Each structure stands twice: as structure tokens, then as C-alpha cells.
Amino acid sequence: MKSAMRPVKPPRRLPPKKPSSTNQKDPVGVYCRVRPLSPPDQECCIEVINESLLQLHPPDGCKVNRNGEYKETQYSFKQVFGTQVTQNELFDVVSKPLVEDLIRAKNGLLFTYGVTGSGKTHTMTGSPGDGGLLPRCLSMIFNSIGNFQAKRYVFKPDEKNGMDVQNEVDALLERQKKEIQPQVIPRTPMSRQRMDPEFADMINIQEHCKVEDVDEDSVYSVFVSYIEIYNNYIYDLLEEIPLDPIKPKWNTPGRNADFIPPQSRILREDLNHNMYVAGCTEVEVKSTEEAFDVFWKGQKRRRIANTQLNRESSRSHSVFIIKLAQAPLDADGDNILQEREQITLSQLSLVDLAGSERTNRTKAEGNRLREAGNINQSLMTLRTCIEVLRENQLCGTNKMVPYRDSKLTHLFKNYFDGEGKVRMIVCVNPKADDYEESLQVMRFAEMTQEVEVARPVDKPICGLTPGRRYRNQAFKEELTRRLEDRGGPINGGDAEDQAVVEILIQSFPPLPSCELLDANDDQTLPKLIEVLEKRRRIRQMMAEEFNKNVCTFRAMLQDLNGVVTAKENFAQGKMTEKDKMIASQKSEIDRLDKKIKTLEYKIDILEKTTTIYEDEKRTMQQDLDNHQHKLQRQLSDKRRLEARLQGMMTDNAMKWEKECERRVAAKQIEMQNKLWVKDEKLKQLKAIVTETKSDKPERPPREKDREPRVPVRSVSPSPAPTALPAHPRHRRSRSAGTERWVDHKPPNSVETDTVMQPHVPKSIKVAVASEKALAKCDKYMLTHQQLASDGEIETKLIKGDVFKTRGGGQSVQFTDIETLRQQSPPSGGRKRRSSPSNQPPQAETTDSEWTDVETRCSVAVEMRAGSNLGPGYEHHAMSKRRRP
CATH class of the missing domain: 1.20.5 (Single alpha-helices involved in coiled-coils or other helix-helix interfaces)
Known part of the structure; x- marks a missing residue:
């Protein structure tokens, strides 16, 4: 029995991939979105000039430079979205290329940046009836791979940022095992009627948005994970911890009272030098509803707080990771290749950064203040990393980028090193109160788009002949049609589950009934x-x-x-x-x-x-x-x-x-x-010669008639028998004048047995110089003793004048020094302890010497010469006057 064969649908062939060069680089795509004013009558400081340019003008009363002048600044971005832009338009420009790269086994990073209250969470999540970027990305992914998804548990995470593949029998056993156990996350697609009404309208998105060129000879599976970075610690928002009746429950605003705080996670590096969160929960999802349900469960556990600037301010950075695993089919197009090397993993990270804020505006205290400090510190580390990357690329330097200073930058350092595309959406609030913060955000965003990221290399695909899935499907359809044409049952069996022989037997x-009840029965036979x-x-x-x-x-x-x-x-x-x-x-x-x-x-x-x-x-x-x-x-x-x-x-x-x-x-x-x-x-x-000599000789003078001998004193320092020249600054009567003296004599001074002793009348004797004593006197004298080179004690009287200072104190200006010392006479003479100077010993006179006229004359001359010395000469002779 012959029948005409239906034309088999030709297999769709993917266009050949062009080899990419590792030297090619793409700049970081920076987009800007301006949120509407609320209320609309507020003062606005941002004006959209065109599709890629906006202008900031300072509000009234704001001085922006040292001269006190107003200055308007303009900033350019890859594209600027005004207040009337829709979520769909934003998705088509920013997120849709990242989803297409995800299907083609390339990584992507998208994060929203801005001050608190600028619309970052709204841009990422959306609102009821108008879903954001995250639900639209999920919808596009499942619209593209819906018919090519693998059965659940065929792909299995290996806890090391990798993926294992197992056959359908092992996957079926694991599904049955999981169905018996209580489930934390629903494993079956949920209908929209049973979804939480808070987010049921967020995923009501058009189903026509999908990727056209999908590799139809591969099977796909989607895994999602949700983490937050709070106070520079990483927490898994999908982690479920069983309740412990002994441990206290974590009852904080915005959280369930029965929720137990999760443990912080650590970052690790896999075999491909990519960073990942160790022990993070990865949930396999099969539909947009199921994936968004998992996201919403984690969103309820995210840390938020009420501040003066935002009623629901995010206190942590949230990261929603979509991981796509794909593996090729075998040569027959029926089963998945069981080789782990053929598995391709791609990842799309959607980051909702916490907003930077100033504590003088939020009036934060306690935990809110500590949270704000950690948020600003992590954002500052991100800015530092961007600045170092920009400097290395522009100046040719090789400075180390401080990725490890923050968990946020450490987690995504692979993207900046060339593991995927990086996109940033800068959200700004045009109200005048946020002008200074918006100015800093604009400067950082404009600097970020100058950084270039290496273009990722295209990953090789399986070398089998394309169109295997369609050939197998066409063969099954043709076999079923031929059976129907030959009189077989339409629903006689499924070619996928039963053999052809069983189908024919059932036909x-x-x-x-062969029982003959009547002889005239002509119908049974x-x-x-x-x-x-x-x-x-x-x-x-x-x-x-x-x-x-x-x-x-x-x-x-x-x-x-x-x-x-x-x-x-x-x-x-x-x-x-x-x-x-x-x-x-x-x-x-x-x-x-x-x-x-x-x-x-x-x-x-x-x-x-x-x-x-x-x-x-x-x-x-x-x-x-x-x-x-x-x-x-x-x-x-x-x-x-x-x-x-x-x-x-x-x-x-x-x-x-x-x-x-x-x-x-x-x-x-x-x-x-x-x-x-x-x-x-x-x-x-x-x-004598001229005198007339008498007849009688003269009688020698008697002893009593002789003149008394006066000891002669030799004065060494006097050059002539005239008055000594006095020192112009030295006045002997100074100590006897009307001035009052401060006689400063230290307690350790040694009393000498000299004849001449320093004596100052009208003086105040002190052992330690004091300002009180100096204030009462005009003169100051310090007694200083030291040991001379010959072993004798030398006493010095240091004199000075007392003056009042401008600060109300007393100062002393030294003007004179007097020295009193003892010396031993030369050998052969007597020691004169009271002699102030070295004088030659006087020769002893005898009675015979007085009889000599020459001797008497010399003695008379010495007496006459010595009589010119004034009183007190010895004191001046021993005084050595010099300025200190």
C-alpha cells in the first residue's frame, strides 16, 4: 500500500558564528533614567536636552564654586530616558541585548545606581500592572527556550559553580524522591490565579518577546539564586532554615516573625577563575511565574527600613542571578549528551544597588547609621575600582584594582576583566534637594562609561550535524500518518512510548460472538x-x-x-x-x-x-x-x-x-x-757731702729713738703709684645704695674663712630664685662656687638688673661678675689667706738695715708710694669685672 510522503520541514540552521578577538573591547554602557517629580510642583534641577544629553542647573541659593557663582553642567550618556519613558522601552534598549547574549552562552551584568529614592528598585522590579526589567528578562528567556527545556533534575549543580548532567532515569528517580519530601520552593509551574496578588500583575507581559535564533539541537534549564550584601556580608535570601524552638526568633520590621537569620556566605573562585558565592541556593525553575515567585519570596526577606528620604529604603545590595545551562542532543536527537565538557553555562546578574545617602539629611542613628556607612563605603570602593581601571587604560599604568576591599566589587570583578557585558542604569531624582548628590552620581557615571571591558570570546558549540531534533520529530510524524492511512487507530499508541508492532496488534x-442460538441465524457466521x-x-x-x-x-x-x-x-x-x-x-x-x-x-x-x-x-x-x-x-x-x-x-x-x-x-x-x-x-x-762735719762723732740712735718699722705691702696689679682706674660699669657703692638686692645663695654653698666676705645690705636672702622676691627688688646677685685648677674654692658673685616684662613677669639681665678666691704664696714665704692677689714676699728687715741711709730712703720711698693707695684697694684688686 503506497502513500504520498509529506514534505519534511527542513532543519533550521544557525548562522555561523564569527570568531571573536580578545583584543576587541567595548565600553561600559551607561544609561540614565529620570524619574517624575512627586509632587509635580517641586523645584526641578535636571533638564533633558536630547536622547543622549541632560543638563543640571543648581537650585536657588546653591553656590557651586568658590566665587559664589552659579554654574550649569551637562552630561552625556549612551541614552537618556525622560520621565515619560515606559518599562518596555527601557527593556528593549538595555536588557534585551543581555538576554540574547545569555541565550548565546555569554554573561551579562546589569545594575542600577543612584541616590536613595531615585527609582532603582522600581526600575528593576516594577509595579503592579507594569513589570520591571527583572520579570521581563525572565519572560523573554522562557519564551525563547520554552519548547526546548530539559526535564527537571537532568541538570544538577555541583556546588562549585559548575553543572553536572544525568540521564532521564536518574532524573526521574530524583523527582520521585523530591516529591515525597516536603518542598520549600514549589517545583511545579503555578497558575496565575494562585499567585500572590501583590505581584501577579507584574509578570503580565507580552509573550511575543523572544530570541529567534535559538539552538534547537540543545536542551536548556534555568536556575535562579538571590543574595544580598548587607554591611559587607553576603546572605542567601532563598535559604530556608528549620525552626528551632530553643533559639529566639528574628522579629524585625518588614520580616516574618518566624524567620531565623541566615548565616553569611563566603566568596570563592572556581576552576575558571570566576567568583561565586559558596553554598548559595540555586533553584531550578520552569516558567516565568515560578521564577518570579522565587524572587518575590527572597524580596520579602530583603532588609529595608523607613528613613526620612524613603519610606522603604533598601539597606543592602541585592543580586538576582539567572544561570542558564544548555547541553547538545546526541546524533539521533533523542537524548542529551552525558559529557560534562559539552555543558555550557551562562549567567545574567541583575543588581539593585542600595542608594547613597547623607546622614545629615536622613538623621540616621544606631543601626541605620552603620548601614548607611557600609553602603557608602561599598559604593566608594566601586568608584575607586572604576577610577583605577580608567587610569590603567588611559595612562597605560598597571595599578592593582582594589576589588577585594568590598564584597560587591570582589563578586563582579570577572565582568570587568572580560567575562561579559556590563550595563549600568543611573537613576536620578530631579528635585532640587538632591542636587548635590545627583551631581556626584553624574560625575561617577560619566567617568564609568570611559572604562572599556574586553569582549567575551564566543564559546564553541557541539560539532554534530544541526537539525537532529527536527529529523527525529519528522520521522515520528510520518510513522503515525502511515499507520492512520492503513486503517490503524488514530490513538492506537504513541510512537515515543510503544513499538510499532504493539500499535499494529491493537489495530x-x-x-x-460465535454462539449459534438459532438454526436460522444468518448474521453471526x-x-x-x-x-x-x-x-x-x-x-x-x-x-x-x-x-x-x-x-x-x-x-x-x-x-x-x-x-x-x-x-x-x-x-x-x-x-x-x-x-x-x-x-x-x-x-x-x-x-x-x-x-x-x-x-x-x-x-x-x-x-x-x-x-x-x-x-x-x-x-x-x-x-x-x-x-x-x-x-x-x-x-x-x-x-x-x-x-x-x-x-x-x-x-x-x-x-x-x-x-x-x-x-x-x-x-x-x-x-x-x-x-x-x-x-x-x-x-x-x-x-751729707755739703754739710759741715762736726768734731764729735754722732752717736748711733738708740733703739727707742728709732722709727717704728712699718711693713711694706707690695701691690702687684697697680702700674703706677697713682689712683687706680675704675671700671666704667663698676660702682663700688652699688651694694650700699638705695636699691634692694635679691641675695640668691644656694643651700649647698660652702662657707669660706676669707677676710673679705660679700655683704649686701637691704637684701632679700633666698635659697631658690622666686618671682615674688624679684618683684620687690631692683638688683639680683647669685653666689656661685666652683673648684679652681689649683684645688682652691673660687666664689663668683654674678650680678644683674631686674626688669619687668610685658607679660607681667620678671627678667634678669646680668651685668657684672666679681670673683673671690684664695691662692697659696710662692715657696719660701708665708701663706696669706686674706691676700686677694699673688704678692712677692717682703724681705725681713734687721736693725742693721735701718742704720743704712740708703735703706731708710728706699723704705721711705715705698711708704710714700704706698700711701697713695686709697681705702678699699684690696677689694678692687681682687675684683674681676666683665660682662657675662
Whole structure:
């Protein structure tokens, strides 16, 4: 029985993918959305100029520069959306290309940025009747892969940011196991009538929005996860913790009273160096409603709070991750390839950033203040990373980007390193109160679009022949049609579940009743004959079909045998090439292993040598430091010794200079005295010679008639027997005047037994100088004692004038120093303790010397010379006046 074959639908072939270059880069796409004013009569500070330009003008009374002038600024973006833009228009421009890349196995990142109350959450989630970007992305994904989804649990996460694939039998067993256990997240698609009325209208989106060029020879599965970054800690919003009656419940505003706080999660790096949240819950979803239901359950657990700027202010950064797993079908187009290397994963991250805010406007305190600080800190870290990336690209530097300073930037660092497209929507509120915050947001957004991200490389697809799914489906449809044309039942069986033989057996008509109750019955036997004849025809048709199928199957087997033989030969050649390649790679690996071992050995030697050198360097540095310290000490000792020797030399020079002056003065006096004595002797001699001599010799004078001998005192410092020149600044009567003195004598002073003692009348004696005593006096005297070079005590009287300062205090200006000291006489003489200066010992006079005229004359001359000395000369002789 022949029948015309229906034309089989040709398989749809995907256009060949162009190899992408890793050197190509795309800038970060930055879009701006302006929310409407509420209420509309508020002052506006933002004006949309055109589709890519907007202008900020400062409100009244706002000074923006140092000169106090108003300044208007303009900022350009990839596209600017005004207050009248719809969610659908925003989705078509921003999110739709990211969903298309997700279906084509490319990653994407979309986050909203702006100050608090600028409409970020509304842009991402939407409102009842007008869904946002997130539900529209989910709807587009499931509209595109709805007919090509794999059965539940065929794909299974491996907890390491990867995916495993299992056969349908294991997936069926796992489904039955999960159906028995209580479910936390619904595993079956939920109807819109049973959905929460709060968000049922948000996903009422047109179903015509989908990706056209979908690989129809692959199966897909969607996994979603929802996390939040709160106070720089990561929490899983889909984590379900069983209730514990002992532990307290977490009852906070905006949360369920029976909800237990989840544990924070950590970030890890997978084998492909991508960051992921370890232990994060990944839920497999099969419809838009089910995915949005999972999102809404996590949204209810997100941390929000009421502030003065926003009634429901987000206190954390939320990240909704959509992960798409796809794997190719086998050569027959029936089952999924069980090779993990053939699984392709792509990810779309939708980030709703918390708004930056100023605490002086929100008046935040306690936890709200700490939350605001952490939010601003994470946003500042994001800005720093963008600035460093921009500087590295523009200036050619290689600075390290501080991704690890915040969990937000650390989680998405792979996107900025070239793992997918990055898009940012800047939401701004045009009211005048947010002008300063909006200005900072605009500057950051304009700087962000200068950063370029490497274009991701296209991932290779399976090398099997395309159109496998359609060929298999066409074969099944043709088999069913042929059975129907040959009289088989329409609903005789499903070709996917039953064999062709079973379908044909079920097509036999049932035998009628063969019981003859009447001899004249002429209907039972004809009916039986007719049924048997029909069954015979069906049996013949089955035999013919069987023979035909056998021939066809034999031909197919021969063709298949040839194809298999060719494939085996081809595979054998490929295997041979692969074996050679593997052998060469193994040899290369062995060579590299040997090289690695050699280099490791050299590295160990170098490390040991470096350690030895470092120890020697440390020892030599210590020795050098010790020598430097020693040299410094020696240098300081040398300086002190030089200063001491210089002082001693100065003292000796002054001492010998004064001694020379004293000796010269003494010699001059001695010579002048001798000259006077000679003159006197000559005068007496002349008088004696001219005098008439008497007859009687003169009687020598008696002892009692002799003049008393007066001891002669030699004055060393006087150059002439005239009045001593007084120091112009020294007045002897100063201590006896009307001024009052402060006699400062330290308690450790030693009392000397000299004849001359310092005595100042009308003085206040103190042991420690005090401002009270200085305020009552005009003069100041300090008694200072020290040990001279000859071992005697030297007393110095340091004198000065007392003045009042401008601050109300007292100051002393030193003007004079008097010195009192004792010295031992030269050898052979007596020690005169009261002598203020070194004087030569006077020769002892005898009675015979007084009889000599020359002696008497010399003594008289000395007496006359010494009589010119005024009273108190000894005190002036011992005084050494000099300025301090």
C-alpha cells in the first residue's frame, strides 16, 4: 500500500558564528533614567536636552564654586530616558541585548545606581500592572527556550559553580524522591490565579518577546539564586532554615516573625577563575511565574527600613542571578549528551544597588547609621575600582584594582576583566534637594562609561550535524500518518512510548460472538467471516509491512554498516592522530616536568644562598651599626674633650696673660722705686757731702729713738703709684645704695674663712630664685662656687638688673661678675689667706738695715708710694669685672 510522503520541514540552521578577538573591547554602557517629580510642583534641577544629553542647573541659593557663582553642567550618556519613558522601552534598549547574549552562552551584568529614592528598585522590579526589567528578562528567556527545556533534575549543580548532567532515569528517580519530601520552593509551574496578588500583575507581559535564533539541537534549564550584601556580608535570601524552638526568633520590621537569620556566605573562585558565592541556593525553575515567585519570596526577606528620604529604603545590595545551562542532543536527537565538557553555562546578574545617602539629611542613628556607612563605603570602593581601571587604560599604568576591599566589587570583578557585558542604569531624582548628590552620581557615571571591558570570546558549540531534533520529530510524524492511512487507530499508541508492532496488534478488530442460538441465524457466521477476512488482510498487510521493513532495515543496516565502518576508519585515523598528539604532549610534559624539577632545585639553592646572604647582611649591618654607634660615641667624647681642652687653654691663656701683666706692672714699680731710691740717695749724699762735719762723732740712735718699722705691702696689679682706674660699669657703692638686692645663695654653698666676705645690705636672702622676691627688688646677685685648677674654692658673685616684662613677669639681665678666691704664696714665704692677689714676699728687715741711709730712703720711698693707695684697694684688686 503506497502513500504520498509529506514534505519534511527542513532543519533550521544557525548562522555561523564569527570568531571573536580578545583584543576587541567595548565600553561600559551607561544609561540614565529620570524619574517624575512627586509632587509635580517641586523645584526641578535636571533638564533633558536630547536622547543622549541632560543638563543640571543648581537650585536657588546653591553656590557651586568658590566665587559664589552659579554654574550649569551637562552630561552625556549612551541614552537618556525622560520621565515619560515606559518599562518596555527601557527593556528593549538595555536588557534585551543581555538576554540574547545569555541565550548565546555569554554573561551579562546589569545594575542600577543612584541616590536613595531615585527609582532603582522600581526600575528593576516594577509595579503592579507594569513589570520591571527583572520579570521581563525572565519572560523573554522562557519564551525563547520554552519548547526546548530539559526535564527537571537532568541538570544538577555541583556546588562549585559548575553543572553536572544525568540521564532521564536518574532524573526521574530524583523527582520521585523530591516529591515525597516536603518542598520549600514549589517545583511545579503555578497558575496565575494562585499567585500572590501583590505581584501577579507584574509578570503580565507580552509573550511575543523572544530570541529567534535559538539552538534547537540543545536542551536548556534555568536556575535562579538571590543574595544580598548587607554591611559587607553576603546572605542567601532563598535559604530556608528549620525552626528551632530553643533559639529566639528574628522579629524585625518588614520580616516574618518566624524567620531565623541566615548565616553569611563566603566568596570563592572556581576552576575558571570566576567568583561565586559558596553554598548559595540555586533553584531550578520552569516558567516565568515560578521564577518570579522565587524572587518575590527572597524580596520579602530583603532588609529595608523607613528613613526620612524613603519610606522603604533598601539597606543592602541585592543580586538576582539567572544561570542558564544548555547541553547538545546526541546524533539521533533523542537524548542529551552525558559529557560534562559539552555543558555550557551562562549567567545574567541583575543588581539593585542600595542608594547613597547623607546622614545629615536622613538623621540616621544606631543601626541605620552603620548601614548607611557600609553602603557608602561599598559604593566608594566601586568608584575607586572604576577610577583605577580608567587610569590603567588611559595612562597605560598597571595599578592593582582594589576589588577585594568590598564584597560587591570582589563578586563582579570577572565582568570587568572580560567575562561579559556590563550595563549600568543611573537613576536620578530631579528635585532640587538632591542636587548635590545627583551631581556626584553624574560625575561617577560619566567617568564609568570611559572604562572599556574586553569582549567575551564566543564559546564553541557541539560539532554534530544541526537539525537532529527536527529529523527525529519528522520521522515520528510520518510513522503515525502511515499507520492512520492503513486503517490503524488514530490513538492506537504513541510512537515515543510503544513499538510499532504493539500499535499494529491493537489495530486488529475484535472477534464477534460465535454462539449459534438459532438454526436460522444468518448474521453471526457472516459477521465472523467478515471479521476473520479483515484480520487476514491486516495480517497480510503486516507481513508485507514487516517484509518491507526488514528489507528497508537491511538496507539501512548495510548503509549504517558502511557509515559505521567509514566512521570507524575516520575515528581510527583521528585516534591515531590523537595518540600521536598525546604522546608528543606527554613527552613535552615529561620535558617540562624535568625542567620544573631542575628549576625547583635551582630555586632551592638560590633560596638557601639568599638566606645565607641575608644572614650575613643582617650580621654585617649589625656590626656596621655598632661601629657607627661607637664612632658616634668617640666623636662625642672627642668633641667634649676638645671643648674641655679649649676651655683649659683659654683659662691658662687668660691666667698667663694676667700673670704677665702683673709681673710687668710689678717690674715697672720695682724699677721706678729703685730709681726713686737712687735719686733720694743722691740727694742725701749731696746733703751729707755739703754739710759741715762736726768734731764729735754722732752717736748711733738708740733703739727707742728709732722709727717704728712699718711693713711694706707690695701691690702687684697697680702700674703706677697713682689712683687706680675704675671700671666704667663698676660702682663700688652699688651694694650700699638705695636699691634692694635679691641675695640668691644656694643651700649647698660652702662657707669660706676669707677676710673679705660679700655683704649686701637691704637684701632679700633666698635659697631658690622666686618671682615674688624679684618683684620687690631692683638688683639680683647669685653666689656661685666652683673648684679652681689649683684645688682652691673660687666664689663668683654674678650680678644683674631686674626688669619687668610685658607679660607681667620678671627678667634678669646680668651685668657684672666679681670673683673671690684664695691662692697659696710662692715657696719660701708665708701663706696669706686674706691676700686677694699673688704678692712677692717682703724681705725681713734687721736693725742693721735701718742704720743704712740708703735703706731708710728706699723704705721711705715705698711708704710714700704706698700711701697713695686709697681705702678699699684690696677689694678692687681682687675684683674681676666683665660682662657675662
